[in-house]
Each structure stands twice: as C-alpha cells, then as structure tokens.
Amino acid sequence: MQLLALRAQFPALEQTLDGYPLCYLDTAATSQKPQSVLDAMADFYRYDNANVHRAAHQLSARSTAKYEAVRDKVQAFVNAQRREEIIFTHGTTEAINQVAWGLNQKLDSNSVILVDTAAHHANIVPWQQLAQRTGAKVIAIPLADDGRIDQQAYQALVAQSPSIVAINHVSNVLGTVNPVQAMVAQAKAAGALTLVDGAQAVAHKRVDMQEIDCDFYVFSGHKMYGPTGVGILYGRYQQLDTLTPLLTGGEMIEQVSFDGTSFNTLPNRLEAGTPAIAEVIGLGAAIDYIANLPQAATQKREAELVNYLQTQLQQLGGITLYAAHNDNCGAVAFNLNGEHHQDVGILLDQQGVAIRCGHHCAMPLMHSLQISGCCRASIGVYTSHEDIDRFIEALSSVKAMLID
Amino acid sequence: MSATQPDSAAFLALNLDSEAVLKRFVQADGWQTRYREIMLLGKQLPKLDESLKVASAQVKGCESTVWLYHRQIDQQHYFVADSDARIVKGLIALLLIACHGKTAEQIQAFDLNQFFETLGLAGQLSPSRTNGLLAVAQTIQSVAI
Ligand SMILES: Cc1ncc(COP(=O)(O)O)c(C=O)c1O
Numbered sequence: 001m002q003l004l005a006l007r008a009q010f011p012a013l014e015q016t017l018d019g020y021p022l023c024y025l026d027t028a029a030t031s032q033k034p035q036s037v038l039d040a041m042a043d044f045y046r047y048d049n050a051n052v053h054r055a056a057h058q059l060s061a062r063s064t065a066k067y068e069a070v071r072d073k074v075q076a077f078v079n080a081q082r083r084e085e086i087i088f089t090h091g092t093t094e095a096i097n098q099v100a101w102g103l104n105q106k107l108d109s110n111s112v113i114l115v116d117t118a119a120h121h122a123n124i125v126p127w128q129q130l131a132q133r134t135g136a137k138v139i140a141i142p143l144a145d146d147g148r149i150d151q152q153a154y155q156a157l158v159a160q161s162p163s164i165v166a167i168n169h170v171s172n173v174l175g176t177v178n179p180v181q182a183m184v185a186q187a188k189a190a191g192a193l194t195l196v197d198g199a200q201a202v203a204h205k206r207v208d209m210q211e212i213d214c215d216f217y218v219f220s221g222h223k224m225y226g227p228t229g230v231g232i233l234y235g236r237y238q239q240l241d242t243l244t245p246l247l248t249g250g251e252m253i254e255q256v257s258f259d260g261t262s263f264n265t266l267p268n269r270l271e272a273g274t275p276a277i278a279e280v281i282g283l284g285a286a287i288d289y290i291a292n293l294p295q296a297a298t299q300k301r302e303a304e305l306v307n308y309l310q311t312q313l314q315q316l317g318g319i320t321l322y323a324a325h326n327d328n329c330g331a332v333a334f335n336l337n338g339e340h341h342q343d344v345g346i347l348l349d350q351q352g353v354a355i356r357c358g359h360h361c362a363m364p365l366m367h368s369l370q371i372s373g374c375c376r377a378s379i380g381v382y383t384s385h386e387d388i389d390r391f392i393e394a395l396s397s398v399k400a401m402l403i404d
Numbered sequence: 405m406s407a408t409q410p411d412s413a414a415f416l417a418l419n420l421d422s423e424a425v426l427k428r429f430v431q432a433d434g435w436q437t438r439y440r441e442i443m444l445l446g447k448q449l450p451k452l453d454e455s456l457k458v459a460s461a462q463v464k465g466c467e468s469t470v471w472l473y474h475r476q477i478d479q480q481h482y483f484v485a486d487s488d489a490r491i492v493k494g495l496i497a498l499l500l501i502a503c504h505g506k507t508a509e510q511i512q513a514f515d516l517n518q519f520f521e522t523l524g525l526a527g528q529l530s531p532s533r534t535n536g537l538l539a540v541a542q543t544i545q546s547v548a549i
Contacts, residue, residue: 018435340489342468347491350435358467372488373467401440402490 007382009034020352023390028172028200028331028378029356030222033286037226040285041278052277053251053268067277070284071267077287078217078234079208084266085240088275091231092199093122094246095218096166098233098270099195100126102243103164109135112162114154114192116178117143117368118171121361123197127166136163143368147174147323154183158190165192169201169217173360173376174323175306175331177201184214193239199223203380204302204330206295215239221279225380226286230279233270240266247272298381305379305388306332312392318399322369331378336395339402341373347401351394410456415475415482417450422501429523438524442494449497452486463543466536468492474547479507481548485540495528495537503544511548516541 007013010032015022024032044066050059052067074086089095107113113127117140124138131138141157144150149167158165165187170177184194195216198207203224209217216239221230235243245252245263252272254262263269309332310324322333336344345357357375359366366373377391425445432438452471461471468489475482483504487493502519503511516538520526528537 340468342489343491347439350439372469397436401436401443 003382003384007384009036010382011035011038013382017352018350021390023351023353023387023394025377025379025383025387025391026354026356027203027380027383028223028376030228031203031225031380032382033227033282034225034289036289037282037285041227041282044278044281049278051274063277066284067275067280070280070287073284073287074232074234077291078202078232079210080234081210082237085209085234085237087233087235087240087267087270088280089218089231089233090229090276091220091222092120092197092218093231095216095231095233096122096195096197097126098246099216099218099235099243100130101246103130103193104133104244106242107131107134107136107163111136111164112160113138113164113166114141114157114162114187115139116141116149116167118147118149118174118176118362118365119166119168120172120197120199121363122199123166123168123195124364127164140364141165141167143365146325147369148176148325149178149183151179155186158186158192161190162187162192164195166195167197169196169198169207170204170329171323171331171362171365172200173331173362173365173374174333175200175328175378176323176325177327177329180212180214184212188213200330203290204299209234221283221286224286225289227279227282229276230283232283237266240270243270245270245272249273251275293381302330302379302381302383303327305383305385306330308385309377309379309388309391312388313395316392316396316399318403322371322374330380331376333374333376335371335374336399336402341375343402344375344395344398347398348391348394351397353391353394355391408456408458409475410453410473410484412475412477414450414484415473415477418482418484418500418504420445420448420497420501420504425498425501426523429525432524439491442498442525443490444494445497446487446490446492446494449485449493449500452484456484457486463536463540465539466492468536470496470536470540472496472540472543474544476548480505481508481511483544492536495525496540498523498525499537499541499544503548506548508548511545514545 012032048063050063052064071083071086075083115127127138142150142153167178169180180196187194194214196214198217198219202219215236217234219232222228249272252264252269254264306328313319318337320335341357355377359373457471463470463472468487470487473484485496502514
C-alpha cells in the first residue's frame with residue numbers, strides 16, 4: 001500500500017506499452033523522476049528564472065540563492081567538509097574529464113594510473129587520454145573469478161606507487177560494491193590520488209566523504225531521481241583548487257584583460273559559463289526526495305529486491321548470472337544461455353519490460369567476463385516484487401520462444 | 405569489403421519466397437507471431453562460414469555482430485549476410501527479400517520505412533534501436549550502385 005503511494009509520485013511509471021503496463025527495470029541507466037523534481041524545475045522556469053551570479057536584480061538574487069542552496073544540500077548529502085568542494089557539472093562523465101584534464105601538469109612518463117576493470121567507459125577513456133598527453137601508463141586492476149576486484153592483485157599494483165587510482169563505488173553492470181574505504185586508504189598510503197565513481201551508488205546508499213576519504217567522488221543527477229544534464233564533482237579542497245579548469249570563460253574568472261587573466265576561487269573557477277540552473281534546482285529536489293525516504297527500511301527493501309531478482313532468475317533455469325553476490329546493489333547481470341542478449345531485450349520490450357542489454361559502456365568488463373554483452377535488470381525505490389514477477393514471467397515466455 | 409568472399413554459388417543460393425513471407429507478416433496478429441516469423445525467416449538464411457566472419461565484413465553500428473557480403477552479377481546485386489542474434493538475422497532476411505537479386509535502381513528506390521511499416525515492424529527502424537537494421541539497410545543501399 002505504501003509502495004503504491006510512492007509509485008504514484010512517479011508519473012512516468014503509470015503507462016502501458018502496447019497494452020502491457022510498463023515494467024521499468026532500467027533505473028541504472030536513468031531513474032524515473034518524482035513529481036517533486038518535475039515541479040521544482042517547472043516552478044523555477046515559471047517563477048524564478050534568471051541567470052545566476054550576474055545581475056543586480058531581485059530575480060537573479062532569488063535564482064542565485066536557490067542555486068547555491070543546492071550546493072549546501074549536496075555538501076550535506078555527501079558530508080563534504082566545505083561547500084566549495086561541490087562542483088556542478090553536466091554529469092559523471094564531465095566530472096571525470098575535469099579531473100583527468102586538471103591533472104595534466106601532475107603526471108609524467110613515469111606515472112601510473114590504476115583503473116578498475118569493471119569501470120564505466122567514462123572512468124576509463126579520460127584516463128587513457130590523460131596518459132596519452134603525459135606519457136603515463138594506465139593499468140587495469142584485475143577482477144577475481146567472483147567478479148569482484150582481486151584485492152591481492154590490487155595491493156601488488158598499489159605497491160608500484162601509482163599517481164591515480166580510479167574505481168567504481170558500485171559497478172553499473174554487475175551491481176558489485178567495491179570496498180572503497182579500504183581501497184582508498186591503501187592507495188592513499190602509497191601516495192596516490194583517488195577518484196571514486198559513485199554514479200550507481202548515490203541513489204541506493206548513504207555516501208560519506210569523510211568516511212570514504214577519497215580525493216574525488218563523482219555522480220550524476222539523473223540516476224538519483226533527478227534530472228539529466230547535472231552532476232557532481234566532489235573534491236577535497238586542496239586537490240580541486242589545483243586542477244586546471246577544463247572549461248574557461250565567463251563566471252570562472254576574477255580579472256580578464258588581454259595582458260592576462262586570473263581565475264576565480266572555488267567553486268566558480270571550475271564552473272565556467274551559465275550552469276544548468278533548473279537542473280541544479282531539480283537535483284536539489286531529488287536530494288530532498290531521497291532524504292525524506294526512510295533510509296534503513298529503503299536500503300533493506302532494495303537489498304531484498306536485488307536478492308529476489310537473483311533467486312528468481314536462478315530458479316527460472318538456463319540463466320547465467322554474473323558476479324551475483326548477496327551484498328550487490330541495484331543491478332543484476334545475466335544472460336539466457338546460448339542466446340544473444342539483444343534478442344532477449346527485444347522480446348522483453350514487446351511485453352513492456354524495460355531492461356538494458358549490451359556492453360553497458362563497460363567493454364573491458366565484458367572482455368574480462370569473456371562475453372560480448374549481457375542483460376541487466378536494475379531497480380529503484382519504486383520497484384515492486386510484482387515488477388520482478390512480471391519480468392520473470394516475460395523472460396520465461398522469451399525463453400520458450402527462443403529455445404523451442 | 406574483404407578480399408575473401410563467399411563464392412558465386414553462395415550468393416545465388418538464397419531463395420526466399422517473398423510473397424508467402426510477406427503475406428504471413430501482414431496477417432500476423434500479436435508480437436509473438438510476428439517475432440516467431442522473423443526468427444524462422446532468419447533460420448532460412450544460410451549460416452556464414454566461420455572463416456568469413458571477419459571484422460572487415462562487419463557492419464558498424466549494430467549491437468549484435470552482422471556480417472555482410474555483396475556481389476554484383478550482371479545488373480543484379482546479391483548479398484550474403486549473417487548475424488549472431490536471431491531477430492536481427494530475421495530482420496536482415498526481410499531486407500534481403502526486398503533487395504536481393506535486384507538492380508541498383510530498384511534498391512535505391514526501395515522505401516525502407518514503408519516496407520517495415522507494412523510488415524508491422526516500423527518501430528524496429530528507429531535510430532534509438534541498437535539492432536542495427538538501419539545500418540545494414542544503409543550499407544546495402546550504399547554498395548548497390
Ligand atoms: C558507473 C557509471 N559511471 C559513469 C556513468 C556516466 O554517467 P553520465 O552518462 O551521466 O555522465 C554511468 C552512467 O551511465 C555509470 O553507471
């Protein structure tokens with residue numbers, strides 16, 4: 001009953017596709033948005049729209065206040081020490097690119113960058129580009145047979161004194177959770193900067209920057225019930241303050257003349273141009289939404305749902321699950337034995353079931369699992385047991401169709 | 405396209421009874437029937453020899469792997485195609501019903517959208533689909549000149 005009321009706050013969930021009610025199990029790609037987020041954005045355009053930080057007029061003062069209030073909200077959300085440690089970006093991808101670009105001066109041909117094999121391409125390619133610019137070397141942190149990071153191999157790699165360690169918090173494909181606190185501590189002891197990709201964590205877990213103690217933590221608004229077009233780069237103040245800005249131009253300067261330009265202080269120096277104001281406001285509403293959920297109960301229910309997904313898939317038979325541990329978060333990866341993941345996805349879609357099939361922007365992970373791709377079902381606060389039952393029923397009919 | 409090619413016999417072997425197939429599609433009600441037909445049709449495309457499943461014959465832009473070979477014999481254009489996914493293979497068979505053994509003029513004049521709409525499969529062509537059907541169709545139209 002409670003869940004029905006919660007689901008009613010997500011208007012996109014109430015639709016049918018070719019007569020089938022939508023069964024949305026693709027939250028890891030992007031979550032649906034609650035009415036409060038939609039309203040916050042619409043209200044901003046309707047009542048408060050003005051550019052931020054620029055004008056002397058009242059409307060701009062109001063929009064600036066609302067925009068900056070979200071920075072405070074994010075600071076509290078991730079328990080950052082200072083509000084200046086929160087940078088608004090377009091998303092996780094831009095945040096990682098900013099960090100990788102910003103470290104150009106700090107690396108040379110002796111530097112080593114360690115990257116999670118299960119990382120999203122957004123947390124691989126920018127490091128490869130940085131390596132190309134500086135002559136540094138990117139080394140993949142291998143996975144053990146259970147699909148988790150091989151901690152022994154990691155320790156051996158850390159002993160090589162890497163400059164940067166970039167890892168997932170939660171894998172977008174497998175849902176596996178990295179022991180980020182321990183891994184960051186080891187990297188730090190070896191003198192490395194650390195970046196944790198929290199894109200798949202923040203909607204499901206409480207994250208605390210003081211606990212994780214990483215130098216950079218990044219995530220996207222759209223995977224945590226907020227809008228697309230906005231993301232967060234958290235960075236320890238001293239580290240952020242020495243990053244070379246990826247974007248330069250308006251808002252990020254202090255003085256500009258043709259003899260030279262000086263940059264503004266944090267956070268502005270890393271936020272060039274007019275930001276995605278309405279999206280930032282929407283992100284603020286998403287954080288309020290998450291903060292108002294009963295935290296312990298929600299996490300427990302989500303963990304149960306992931307386990308239910310795993311066991312129901314197992315019981316269906318003829319399924320290979322990848323790295324399905326009972327402490328996984330948000331997502332379950334699988335294949336129907338002998339069948340192409342794409343066929344499974346297309347036939348599920350015919351029944352209104354939305355999952356993602358493919359390489360999930362994690363080709364090195366696919367390679368490590370020795371598969372060309374897989375299916376992923378992922379859950380959010382609004383996911384019900386009925387969703388999973390419907391999915392399993394639909395998958396069972398797909399199985400019958402493909403294997404007859 | 406790659407240096408090694410299927411032999412002429414392979415290009416000429418494909419013989420789909422297009423009228424019967426199209427009729428079954430138009431009459432199909434419900435997605436199950438339609439997709440069963442697609443997959444059955446895919447099974448009628450001969451399997452490509454493993455030695456010909458090479459990167460140079462792959463059509464880019466497909467989530468599944470699609471290999472496509474083309475040969476012109478007199479004025480007609482012939483194709484050999486395979487995929488590691490069943491539905492895509494069936495969709496390609498449908499494309500070949502429209503294009504295989506046809507002249508360049510016929511292939512260029514072929515209205516892909518209308519064809520798939522008649523079959524009740526218009527959605528399969530949208531750019532958001534990763535099945536790559538559109539990429540295969542574009543490749544066919546770009547080589548048959
Ligand atoms: C783990 C992870 N990292 C990075 C990204 C990239 O996020 P975005 O596309 O929002 O920049 C995603 C989302 O696809 C992800 O799941």
